[in-house]
Amino acid sequence: MRITPREELDYRISRLQTYMAGAGLDAVIIVQNADLFYFTGTIQSGNLYVPVEGDPIYMVRKEHSRARMESGLKLVVPFSSMKNIPGILADHGYSLPARIGMELDVVPVAFFERYRAVFPNADFSDATPLIRRVRMIKSKYEIHLLQDAAVQVDKVHRRAMEVIREGMTDLELAAELEFTARKEGHQGLVRMRSFNSELFYAHIFSGTDTAVPAYVDTPLGGLGLNPSFGQGAGLKRIERNEPIIVDFAGCVDGYLVDQTRVLAIGGISDRLRRAYDDMIRVQERMITLALPGTPWGDVYEGCRTLAEELGYADSFMGSRGAQVSFIGHGIGIEIDEYPFIARGFSEMVLEPGMVFAFEPKVVFPGEGAIGIENTFYISNYEGLKQLTFSDQELVIL
Amino acid sequence: MRITPREELDYRISRLQTYMAGAGLDAVIIVQNADLFYFTGTIQSGNLYVPVEGDPIYMVRKEHSRARMESGLKLVVPFSSMKNIPGILADHGYSLPARIGMELDVVPVAFFERYRAVFPNADFSDATPLIRRVRMIKSKYEIHLLQDAAVQVDKVHRRAMEVIREGMTDLELAAELEFTARKEGHQGLVRMRSFNSELFYAHIFSGTDTAVPAYVDTPLGGLGLNPSFGQGAGLKRIERNEPIIVDFAGCVDGYLVDQTRVLAIGGISDRLRRAYDDMIRVQERMITLALPGTPWGDVYEGCRTLAEELGYADSFMGSRGAQVSFIGHGIGIEIDEYPFIARGFSEMVLEPGMVFAFEPKVVFPGEGAIGIENTFYISNYEGLKQLTFSDQELVIL
Known part of the structure; x- marks a missing residue:
């Protein structure tokens, strides 16, 4: 404490x-x-x-x-x-x-x-x-807390690699990973400022359930356990050869980081594999764009344009009709802080000290979703630094 | 679902x-x-x-x-x-x-x-x-959901009896019990309507930490893990001969019940033991008072008066200076629904179909807190029925 x-x-x-x-x-x-x-x-x-x-x-x-x-x-x-x-x-x-x-x-x-x-x-x-x-401008003290949260979420990722088994439900996986984070000092609560935006630790789901859209302002949604809180893990059983998404908010002493990794038993389809590699390319494009002085909206447009050129106009950041108009969100005490890497926002610019999660993702309805998410920090002297550090390779179990 | x-x-x-x-x-x-x-x-x-x-x-x-x-x-x-x-x-x-x-x-x-x-x-x-x-008037359909939630919270109580060990931290116990509820289908989220009233699954703490007051509008508070969310389990280690409080909100398909039970390794002091028995007496008094047509405030006053007669004027429902002005709260989709078994409320009366949690508790600063909580339902034909059903005996491990 x-x-x-x-x-x-x-x-x-x-x-x-x-x-x-x-x-x-x-x-x-x-x-x-x-x-x-x-x-x-x-x-x-x-x-x-x-x-x-x-x-x-x-x-x-x-x-x-x-x-x-x-x-x-x-x-x-x-x-x-x-x-x-x-x-x-x-x-x-x-x-x-x-x-x-x-x-x-x-x-x-x-x-x-x-x-x-x-x-x-x-x-x-x-x-x-x-x-x-x-x-939106984080101090050194705050960055240290975020670094601790990044360590926590890496432990969650390692635990996912250990516990995923064919036939377990998404809920069982979620419960295991929440348990891991909690024992590491996660406070449980994940704060989102926007009205009615309730969250829990994570969005954890597999296969076709990764592609179910929901009411939340997130690229992926999930069915959840019931319509009272219809997001995140449901009771689907994990099968071979489908993506398993672990989108987890680590939290230490009130400070959040956000990380998404994808795992699979056996493998995934060529289309999903290619999409994963392409989302890494979108992340790389963001890294070249996210310089101090750049408008938030320009980072969004540059990355969205690349995603469209790569063929994801109808699947980037949500399935057609449920696409969200952002790729990244500031994060700290809340998960929806400034800066918004989002449509519009042409007048607000990136500055040293800002921290944001960036989550290029694609959704193919009936098949599945894939993508990556990391939390980044614009350092005063060293440019963009990645706070979340789990291995970015797609994990094949 | x-x-x-x-x-x-x-x-x-x-x-x-x-x-x-x-x-x-x-x-x-x-x-x-x-x-x-x-x-x-x-x-x-x-x-x-x-x-x-x-x-x-x-x-x-x-x-x-x-x-x-x-x-x-x-x-x-x-x-x-x-x-x-x-x-x-x-x-x-x-x-x-x-x-x-x-x-x-x-x-x-x-x-x-x-x-x-x-x-x-x-x-x-x-x-x-x-x-x-x-x-505030629950249907048969809703009562069935609440009964399922009562089964879930009983499993949590049984698990507490299995896992509590001297030297484990309150957080470790909380993590185990949250894990149990989650695997049983708890949605994670516990809704409270009142502004700024964030909750997690439970208030789980031991010994002197049971007596730490907090900002939340609850008789017990707890230190929590950090000041960003300073309630519930902290890092205190469980010792022999002190009360361990498990106040848990079970949740099935969006519907909540609330139950508190007390456990101890070895035993507890005579003062706490007597207070526990007295809180059972307050619950029994409530059962005689909570008839259809009775004002909510009358149930509160009748029970508070008994607690004062029993010697708890300064410790009932919180430590002196941090006492809350209620003993019970309606519960369903949110944990703070009508009826309020609280000071005032002289014009609203109990009616068949109402569901409320009743939680007589006392707090002795520096020593510990103790009490009980159950969720009750006013049935049309059978009067007051208790939905939560875990054994009410103080559990000595």
């Missing part, structure tokens, strides 16, 4: 304050768990009041003693009622803010209304784009 | 429409996964438009083919843009609604604004209280 160093928190807050000044905000009030963890070091319930200048105040409803222990922030105060907020601000010499940012992409309407009632004369706007911009 | 029968869906919709008529709503638009699953049988992304009279329309963005397969609703239509909604309504002979209900306790502000832009002249209000009232 690591406690986020105070210098980390201070730097993160100062960067947010810079963006706030640029946007003309007097304060940002942070309430969502992923953002709370990033800016306070913990998620004890309450809110973090960040003024455009001065120290932030972490107001904690439950559990104040733990917040004091787990957060490196200077001002951690107990808090029991919304109507006490103006008093707490006054106690610390802050006047009432006129322009307030909140995380309007995740805060529910009814919850927001309670904050609006506390500040009836304030203008509210969405602070999430600013928060995302701070969070 | 079960597909929700069409008659179930039709009945659920008709009950919602009755409440809508009473509340003067022309339409309810349902978007959140748990509610979508309840009213459509699946969670393929999109929205369910429920008019106060007539058939609901399930508009599906992704994946329409799966929604057709998994939902028993008659009208399942493809949907690509919010601005097409009025046209879809017109195609089905529905006029624009003037009063619309949405799930304002869970729908984020920015998401809601997109719906508001589609219906600029409509009045919006919170439909969640109506939805909760429909969902």
